[in-house]
Amino acid sequence: MKLNIAVLPGDGAGPEVIAQAVKVLKAIAMEFNHVFNFTNGIVGASAIDKTGSPLPEETITLCENSDAVLFGAIGNTSYDLDPNTKIRPEQGLLGLRKSLGLYANIRPVIAYEDLLNKSSLKKRQIKDTDILIYRELTGGIYFGDKILSQDGNKASDICEYNRYEIERIAHLAFKAAQTRKGKLALVDKANVLESSRLWRRVVQELAPQYPDVNVDYLFIDNAAVELIINPRQFDVILTENMFGDILSEEASVIVGSIGLLASASIGEKHAMFEPIHGAYTKGANKGIANPIASILSAAMLLEHFGLDDEAALVREGVDKSIKLQITTPDLNTKYDHITTTKVGDFIEDFINNPDETNLN
């Protein structure tokens, strides 16, 4: 297979982790005789530095003309602490999601057997957790009108949803549930929000089309608790943009490190793959950022194109690195000095020689 992949490393630790994902994809291409062409683009704070814009036109064009986008991270603390700047790195990411129409953000939350100890949660509570979060990504309060009054004393954001925006991602979530445990949980705040009531109504209307899927409804406040005290009750979670942001990041505590969580963002025409951790500015350029989330995002990219064996091999490599503790310090108490690059190298080696790679 031939794939043109746009690579947007972005800010902070983005470039370091994305380099490992590219390394792994190159090894896969070699091993399975695919042609993957990688073209780099700029985005985020680093793009602002170079061009004044967090999302230059060429970056959009590059992504539009590619089969897939591999995205690192954006963000920089100096922007975070200045609520007055008009231009911010996040506009790069949000602009890309919107212009590529990436409405469905899919975030798997899987508790690795070998990492149960790393979680803040008790082992028996998280063992076997396997959740797939469907977060709506191009609507809601992220994209509704934002107004700051002239005198600066009043600010507002609109959370808005159209039926079709809910339907299209709901169908994906229902279908995913059908191939899994047949359980879908809609998370909203329908006891307070009109937009949440629309979500609940639409999902209730679609449910009869999926008689083999059992639907649950939770309020976000309650879901934030249930996710921690009983994560195994969940199979597929469907939710709107902001609640999905909060819940999926919260879910990282189950897994033990946010450096493990991958995501796919899917639209009608485009697809982007991205670790859910941010730029991790304070850990950048130290070789300590965990590349696994990026590498697993690359695996999701492969799956997106039906390259299931290829993805499985990447996942095996990741499993092995975790089992042997060839991991960055967020997960590792056994070996010092296992850098971002070394984790990538290990998984690359594994792909090249699946039967031989070992610590010794």
Next chain:
Amino acid sequence: MKLNIAVLPGDGAGPEVIAQAVKVLKAIAMEFNHVFNFTNGIVGASAIDKTGSPLPEETITLCENSDAVLFGAIGNTSYDLDPNTKIRPEQGLLGLRKSLGLYANIRPVIAYEDLLNKSSLKKRQIKDTDILIYRELTGGIYFGDKILSQDGNKASDICEYNRYEIERIAHLAFKAAQTRKGKLALVDKANVLESSRLWRRVVQELAPQYPDVNVDYLFIDNAAVELIINPRQFDVILTENMFGDILSEEASVIVGSIGLLASASIGEKHAMFEPIHGAYTKGANKGIANPIASILSAAMLLEHFGLDDEAALVREGVDKSIKLQITTPDLNTKYDHITTTKVGDFIEDFINNPDETNLN
């Protein structure tokens, strides 16, 4: 002291738990020679059943003419599952918050030494957690315009904040931090929301007035993680309405049961005290609802009026009930059949005879 207290038991397990709080307040009045007058009012689903309105005019009047309101819970699953009803129990609670001007919702999150085992989190992570959450309660997306289009295909909610709404609660939070560990964390989503940027700006502007307070800024998605992996880093948390709803409920996982979390809702003229758990419909009328959150809310009521010794005695009673495991099943693995009422009776007895109450 003479206090007129409006009692709104509400729905589900509300009446059962509030009865225990009233019992405890009566014992305190007796012991300390206060005059507490209790007058009941209706609210929520039970008020809809009786009058068609979740917040009858008389209930508002009663609360306005009282020194304090003791609130149980509202809500009913049948309303939750019907996104089309126009009248819902929650309107009773939200209407009360708004009409009484209860803009500051204060939710303490304290890990009880004797309950560290009950938490889903590992003991060493939560020991000594003592957080005070200041949640804005009468603004934001809860109260902004809500629109459902005529054809029912589009719905929106506005999240709106005025500078003064942020300032008044921020001052309270800064002052609270001054009497505690001197740390304030503002939680927002300033990288995406205009309203969050106003929060961040206002707090940054006020900070110099409180040079002894150290201010931290966190995005809500990150805060949802930090609250679990390192709750002890927090002293006072300040946040807007919706994020406060999510974070404070999430914080119950630290404490081990949502049945332990109390709250005070404060305005210029009025004050309301309320357990943060909801109606707990499925546990109602079984004697299994934990009354401690309500009893601790009563302690916050006492503190609000400067009755610190009285509040301390209530808290001692609660501590003792926990130590001796005179607690409802959510916390109790030792004794069967300790009902909601028995917990209340025990704490009442303790107040009457602090030195004698014991299991044997």
